[in-house]
Amino acid sequence: MMDVRSLGYVVIESTDPSEWQDYGTNILGLMNVPSDDGSVYLKMDQRPYRFAIVKAEQNRLRYCGWELADEAGFKQAKEELQAAGIDFTEGSAARAKSRRVRGLIQLQDPSGNELELYWGAELDYGKFISPRGISGFETGFNGDMGFGHAVLPASKLAETHAFYTDVLGFGDSDYMHFHFSPDPNDPGQGLNFMHVNNPRHHSLALYEDAVNPVACVHLMLEVTDVDEVGYCLDRVHAAGIPIVSSLGRHTNDNMLSFYMATPAGFAMEFGTDGLQMNWEGFTPTVTSLPSLWGHKFNMPDA
Numbered sequence: 593m594m595d596v597r598s599l600g601y602v603v604i605e606s607t608d609p610s611e612w613q614d615y616g617t618n619i620l621g622l623m624n625v626p627s628d629d630g631s632v633y634l635k636m637d638q639r640p641y642r643f644a645i646v647k648a649e650q651n652r653l654r655y656c657g658w659e660l661a662d663e664a665g666f667k668q669a670k671e672e673l674q675a676a677g678i679d680f681t682e683g684s685a686a687r688a689k690s691r692r693v694r695g696l697i698q699l700q701d702p703s704g705n706e707l708e709l710y711w712g713a714e715l716d717y718g719k720f721i722s723p724r725g726i727s728g729f730e731t732g733f734n735g736d737m738g739f740g741h742a743v744l745p746a747s748k749l750a751e752t753h754a755f756y757t758d759v760l761g762f763g764d765s766d767y768m769h770f771h772f773s774p775d776p777n778d779p780g781q782g783l784n785f786m787h788v789n790n791p792r793h794h795s796l797a798l799y800e801d802a803v804n805p806v807a808c809v810h811l812m813l814e815v816t817d818v819d820e821v822g823y824c825l826d827r828v829h830a831a832g833i834p835i836v837s838s839l840g841r842h843t844n845d846n847m848l849s850f851y852m853a854t855p856a857g858f859a860m861e862f863g864t865d866g867l868q869m870n871w872e873g874f875t876p877t878v879t880s881l882p883s884l885w886g887h888k889f890n891m892p893d894a
């Protein structure tokens with residue numbers, strides 16, 4: 593079974609990457625990494641960067657980068673994809689260089705979300721110096737817990753969930769079911785939370801959603817100090833950035849967080865105190881309440 597270790601990076605498309613440079617540094621407190629290729633790179637730990645923002649015709653999440661342990665794991669992943677009849681594209685040397693990894697492939701999940709599987713991520717040991725004084729982001733030892741989590745739209749929820757669990761080897765963490773419509777015949781929407789081989793409660797969740805032009809529901813970043821959540825909330829208010837959800841504490845991962853708008857049109861969850869799990873003998877849960885308190889959602893022009 594494939595052994596995915598973490599959600600290492602995302603590639604975001606933007607009509608104006610400079611908006612992300614401003615938002616990423618001044619609001620999120622990430623460090624801008626100088627580049628000469630027209631893209632914006634944002635750093636939060638010993639990894640060269642966690643967010644790459646590339647100029648494009650639209651604003652959307654383009655790729656989630658999933659980390660494999662080593663070259664043997666990478667070869668095994670390709671063999672398992674072939675055996676499962678799933679197409680993938682070999683990443684070029686130039687692309688691997690720009691991702692700061694030793695090798696990668698690109699593929700799509702059954703709902704059309706694009707992903708990369710890579711091995712050999714570089715550490716540059718460049719000191720993380722937050723322009724907003726954030727002491728650190730929770731990313732584990734050498735960044736091995738990944739940058740946070742992603743919630744992606746899945747028009748084909750069951751098939752997409754099976755792709756991540758049966759083919760990519762993700763483990764189930766939790767399942768929730770929402771029923772927003774007053775129509776009793778509306779089946780509602782499912783939400784599958786999954787973990788990879790690190791203690792973070794979930795690195796990926798899939799939300800049943802037929803149409804999502806920005807290819808992402810939200811991304812999550814985790815700081816190590818609760819006051820940094822408060823300071824960020826103050827910066828968001830001062831900048832007039834829409835709050836997508838008020839401060840609250842989630843049930844399943846215990847995250848104390850709020851959600852804000854981003855320049856891409858999906859949301860950013862900014863939180864702390866997420867659970868770190870021991871998966872040995874873990875029984876996946878079904879949760880009927882998303883938050884213990886707070887998290888009043890306020891979808892901008894939804």
Ligand SMILES: [Fe+2]
Pocket residue numbers: 741743810811812861
């Ligand atoms: Fe989240």
